[in-house]
Amino acid sequence: MSATIERDGDVWVSSRTGTRWHVVCGLEVHAQLRTRTKLFCGCETSFGDPPNSRTCPVCTGQPGSLPVLNEEALALAVRAALAIGADVAPWSKFDRKNYFYCDIPKNYQISQFDRPYCTGGGIDLPSGRRIRLHRIHLEEDAGKAIHDRGTTTLVDLNRAGTPLIESVTEADVTSPEDAFDYLTALKEILIYVGASNADMEKGELRCDVNVSVHPAGEGWRTKVEVKNLNSFRNVAAALEHEILRQIQAYESGDESRYPVQETRLWDADKLVTRSMRSKEAADDYRYFTEPDLPPVTVSPSFLERQRGMLPELPAARRTRYVRELGLSAYDADVLVADRAVADFFEAAARISGRPKEAANWISNEVLRALGDAQTGASTIDDLPVKPHDLAELIELVAKGTIHTAAGRTVIREMLESGTAAAEVVERLGLEQVEDESQLEDWCRAALEGKDAIVADVKDGKEKALGALIGPVMQASGGKANPQKVREILKRLILES
Amino acid sequence: MTVRFGGQVDAVALRNALDAGTGTVKDVVEECLARIAERDGELHAFTRVEAECARARAAELDAKRASGAALGALFGVPVALKANLCWKGGIADCSSKLLANYAPPYDATVVRRLLDADAVIVGTTNMDEFAMGSSTENSAHGPTSNPWDTERTPGGSSGGSAVAVAGGMVPIALGSDTGGSVRQPAALCGVHGLKPTYGRVSRYGLIAFGSSLDAVSPFARTIRDVARVLEVISGACDRDSTCLPLPPFEAPQPADPSRLAGFRVGVPKQCFPAELDAGVRACVESALQQLERIGCELVPIELPHAELAIPTYYVVATAEASSNLARYDGVGFGVRAGSELGLQEMFAATREAGFGEEVKRRILLGTYVLSAGYQDEWYGRAQHARTKILGDYLQAFEEVDLVAGPTSPCTAFRLGEKTADPIAMYQTDLLTVPASLAGLPAISVPCGTSAGLPVGLQLVAPAQEDGRLLRAAQAFELATDHHRALPPMLLGAQA
Numbered sequence: 001m002s003a004t005i006e007r008d009g010d011v012w013v014s015s016r017t018g019t020r021w022h023v024v025c026g027l028e029v030h031a032q033l034r035t036r037t038k039l040f041c042g043c044e045t046s047f048g049d050p051p052n053s054r055t056c057p058v059c060t061g062q063p064g065s066l067p068v069l070n071e072e073a074l075a076l077a078v079r080a081a082l083a084i085g086a087d088v089a090p091w092s093k094f095d096r097k098n099y100f101y102c103d104i105p106k107n108y109q110i111s112q113f114d115r116p117y118c119t120g121g122g123i124d125l126p127s128g129r130r131i132r133l134h135r136i137h138l139e140e141d142a143g144k145a146i147h148d149r150g151t152t153t154l155v156d157l158n159r160a161g162t163p164l165i166e167s168v169t170e171a172d173v174t175s176p177e178d179a180f181d182y183l184t185a186l187k188e189i190l191i192y193v194g195a196s197n198a199d200m201e202k203g204e205l206r207c208d209v210n211v212s213v214h215p216a217g218e219g220w221r222t223k224v225e226v227k228n229l230n231s232f233r234n235v236a237a238a239l240e241h242e243i244l245r246q247i248q249a250y251e252s253g254d255e256s257r258y259p260v261q262e263t264r265l266w267d268a269d270k271l272v273t274r275s276m277r278s279k280e281a282a283d284d285y286r287y288f289t290e291p292d293l294p295p296v297t298v299s300p301s302f303l304e305r306q307r308g309m310l311p312e313l314p315a316a317r318r319t320r321y322v323r324e325l326g327l328s329a330y331d332a333d334v335l336v337a338d339r340a341v342a343d344f345f346e347a348a349a350r351i352s353g354r355p356k357e358a359a360n361w362i363s364n365e366v367l368r369a370l371g372d373a374q375t376g377a378s379t380i381d382d383l384p385v386k387p388h389d390l391a392e393l394i395e396l397v398a399k400g401t402i403h404t405a406a407g408r409t410v411i412r413e414m415l416e417s418g419t420a421a422a423e424v425v426e427r428l429g430l431e432q433v434e435d436e437s438q439l440e441d442w443c444r445a446a447l448e449g450k451d452a453i454v455a456d457v458k459d460g461k462e463k464a465l466g467a468l469i470g471p472v473m474q475a476s477g478g479k480a481n482p483q484k485v486r487e488i489l490k491r492l493i494l495e496s
Numbered sequence: 497m498t499v500r501f502g503g504q505v506d507a508v509a510l511r512n513a514l515d516a517g518t519g520t521v522k523d524v525v526e527e528c529l530a531r532i533a534e535r536d537g538e539l540h541a542f543t544r545v546e547a548e549c550a551r552a553r554a555a556e557l558d559a560k561r562a563s564g565a566a567l568g569a570l571f572g573v574p575v576a577l578k579a580n581l582c583w584k585g586g587i588a589d590c591s592s593k594l595l596a597n598y599a600p601p602y603d604a605t606v607v608r609r610l611l612d613a614d615a616v617i618v619g620t621t622n623m624d625e626f627a628m629g630s631s632t633e634n635s636a637h638g639p640t641s642n643p644w645d646t647e648r649t650p651g652g653s654s655g656g657s658a659v660a661v662a663g664g665m666v667p668i669a670l671g672s673d674t675g676g677s678v679r680q681p682a683a684l685c686g687v688h689g690l691k692p693t694y695g696r697v698s699r700y701g702l703i704a705f706g707s708s709l710d711a712v713s714p715f716a717r718t719i720r721d722v723a724r725v726l727e728v729i730s731g732a733c734d735r736d737s738t739c740l741p742l743p744p745f746e747a748p749q750p751a752d753p754s755r756l757a758g759f760r761v762g763v764p765k766q767c768f769p770a771e772l773d774a775g776v777r778a779c780v781e782s783a784l785q786q787l788e789r790i791g792c793e794l795v796p797i798e799l800p801h802a803e804l805a806i807p808t809y810y811v812v813a814t815a816e817a818s819s820n821l822a823r824y825d826g827v828g829f830g831v832r833a834g835s836e837l838g839l840q841e842m843f844a845a846t847r848e849a850g851f852g853e854e855v856k857r858r859i860l861l862g863t864y865v866l867s868a869g870y871q872d873e874w875y876g877r878a879q880h881a882r883t884k885i886l887g888d889y890l891q892a893f894e895e896v897d898l899v900a901g902p903t904s905p906c907t908a909f910r911l912g913e914k915t916a917d918p919i920a921m922y923q924t925d926l927l928t929v930p931a932s933l934a935g936l937p938a939i940s941v942p943c944g945t946s947a948g949l950p951v952g953l954q955l956v957a958p959a960q961e962d963g964r965l966l967r968a969a970q971a972f973e974l975a976t977d978h979h980r981a982l983p984p985m986l987l988g989a990q991a
Binding site: 057060061062063064065066067068069096098100101102105106107108153155284286287288291292293294 | 580581582588590595598600601602604699700701702703704707708734735736737738815816818819822823825827828829839840843863866867868871875
């Protein structure tokens with residue numbers, strides 16, 4: 001009989017025994033650094049290229065070849081470390097992690113073992129909780145073994161030697177929500193500082209989870225590692241499942257079912273974790289200092305140069321948008337979530353001098369064009385509309401050349417064709433009609449048979465005018481200047 | 497006129513003769529190939545002679561000379577490469593069954609520099625498998641013989657390159673020295689063998705044995721040639737992070753090359769152990785007296801941690817080797833065995849079938865000393881001992897300019913004499929491994945013969961003092977005729 005387990009905040013409570021279970025969890029995240037070339041050779045980093053087309057004697061592990069550290073990778077790694085407030089070691093070193101597998105051509109991986117380049121730091125979550133980082137180290141990626149060709153295994157070494165940073169949290173994660181929030185924040189920071197594109201679908205971000213549960217007040221129990229987590233949602237789901245699985249196992253009282261130290265794989269289709277291999281006979285990687293690479297030194301001036309290259313981080317930007325630019329918290333979140341969007345916004349706001357309008361146009365119109373088949377753009381930088389184009393539109397609206405409704409037509413046309421705002425306005429004849437006699441004709445037509453409204457306005461209820469403006473705008477095909485329409489209507493009513 | 501170099505003309509002289517318009521590179525290469533054809537059946541120094549490649553190269557170089565272009569520092573000089581140096585024109589099989597037919601897709605930095613200096617590579621030479629051994633007997637190609645007595649070993653692991661030079665088949669050859677693999681065969685074959693300062697010469701393209709010890713190292717018959725090769729192959733390399741950021745070596749030009757006035761030469765008592773062969777001792781002592789006669793002051797010194805050198809070396813080198821040789825698994829490299837098996841089983845079958853006994857022994861040893869629970873006790877302590885050994889030298893060089901002693905505790909031993917006893921074989925490295933562990937430049941120079949077999953004098957200098965080392969070696973060479981001594985089989989050729 002399995003017990004019902006209920007959540008009480010970060011505590012899981014058993015309905016049967018009343019035991020209050022706590023969760024101890026840490027996350028290991030591998031992020032691919034956004035370098036032009038690999039960590040130890042001059043090959044370009046690669047995604048989707050023909051197999052083994054981005055390789056050289058070094059990354060294929062040719063006998064006699066030697067690694068040379070890519071300084072760009074170190075710079076990006078250091079920027080990531082600074083962005084989470086970690087300590088960058090003035091002196092660190094590379095080590096060899098020895099194990100045999102067909103996707104690792106040297107049968108050792110160059111990694112950092114006992115002297116990582118970065119320790120400490122942390123990330124504050126929106127919930128107010130802080131997840132501390134234990135360490136971050138640099139290492140090279142393995143190649144890819146493709147096993148689905150009958151009895152043959154194929155090896156593609158394009159990815160071999162790609163620079164990675166592996167970050168390891170302290171065991172501060174206490175719920176699936178924490179894990180999700182942490183990963184979201186980490187990804188945002190990595191993208192912001194330009195350290196990684198952090199695209200999980202391309203394998204640029206990979207996450208493993210270590211989790212155990214224990215009754216409140218007791219010591220930590222056996223931890224289980226969960227791998228094969230290909231989205232943040234899957235991390236949260238796998239963690240949720242694994243927490244419940246472990247609690248149920250303990251609650252069964254059957255010791256043969258108790259969690260053992262092992263690696264489990266998440267099955268995203270069946271929503272379960274499965275045992276991959278037991279870690280009882282722990283792997284012996286025979287780490288030792290990589291004799292082919294000198295120690296990594298980070299000078300104070302190098303560190304300061306990297307610090308100087310850090311952009312304003314997401315949390316700080318969000319606060320500034322709300323406090324200084326007067327945006328809503330919601331709009332600020334939407335814009336900040338993607339650094340390219342936030343940069344676009346800031347440029348448009350600066351050029352137009354109207355941040356609120358810029359925010360509205362971006363969140364209501366520009367972002368909708370992303371992923372749209374017609375624009376074919378997946379990022380804001382792919383769009384034909386640049387910040388100065390949007391600023392031009394904002395000015396046209398502000399000056400009254402067109403009104404907001406016409407503006408929407410204009411921006412859509414701009415996004416599709418890349419035509420400048422003024423040109424679209426002219427081509428579609430969207431310029432507001434300012435001609436008094438034309439406006440008066442539309443207004444007189446609208447007033448016909450609207451005696452009740454006329455009476456209300458005469459009684460000083462100016463709001464009633466609104467019901468008349470709509471029909472006038474409609475009659476003008478959206479081109480009438482609504483400000484002037486309002487004035488003319490008022491004058492006609494008061495004169496009548 | 498044919499330029500003859502069979503034991504008589506050195507590389508620089510040959511290059512200068514060609515530069516002066518005497519003979520052609522074609523003549524030189526044909527004579528070189530003829531010498532190899534004549535002698536190598538007996539000596540077996542070469543694993544492959546790349547005759548066609550050498551002839552094509554000769555034609556190219558003769559055309560270059562005809563065009564009036566400036567000629568490189570080794571123009572037209574035939575060179576042999578140890579089979580662990582990557583060369584696009586050859587097979588770098590490291591004398592291993594496992595790496596049979598490995599055709600490197602790139603040139604080692606030293607090979608590129610030899611070719612840029614207009615040298616002609618004529619072939620690859622025999623070695624102990626993956627440079628593990630001291631007799632060139634651990635080879636998939638069978639042993640190499642010593643030209644002084646073909647029943648004896650040339651030493652190792654670079655025995656093939658030593659014999660290629662000692663047997664008068666090429667004027668210069670490259671080997672690699674990890675714990676004495678160039679100096680010891682140089683001593684046993686009666687030629688010069690220089691291990692430069694660690695990092696003075698790029699290792700890019702040298703197939704690794706012990707990465708923190710490996711040094712590409714030349715053999716030659718004169719110090720002038722040794723210096724010329726070092727000038728060509730040394731210097732910063734952006735593909736080797738352990739290569740020192742220094743310009744290429746320049747040989748010193750002393751006012752009086754025959755004198756070493758004021759040189760203080762340290763003579764460590766640890767370099768004259770009880771097991772030292774009496775004939776070797778006599779030759780080396782007489783060489784030391786010769787150094788005194790040309791102006792040196794001999795200073796008795798101590799290298800108190802020298803006795804740790806052999807165990808330290810065999811822990812450090814095997815640890816690194818166990819990892820360096822992991823890539824030979826039948827996937828990317830190595831002749832695959834057990835392809836019907838699962839992955840890990842295929843790895844094991846490949847390595848079982850392809851590696852020789854000595855290589856397996858060292859991989860096991862290296863794997864053991866790095867294992868969890870044993871690493872501190874073995875690898876950790878060896879690193880500590882290595883620091884002590886370097887410290888001994890640093891202290892000695894406070895007082896002296898050079899350290900001198902025998903290169904090898906014995907002269908060339910008979911083929912098969914030590915193969916059954918690995919420890920006895922390891923002991924032949926006794927006098928060469930300390931300088932390797934300390935990363936110091938060291939050279940073996942011929943200093944006479946004992947019972948008809950050559951003896952080598954080893955000189956060791958402080959790090960980056962390769963120039964001082966060669967200066968001293970040259971003064972000794974000028975004062976003696978030992979380097980001119982030829983093995984009996986070549987005496988007919990000389991006549």
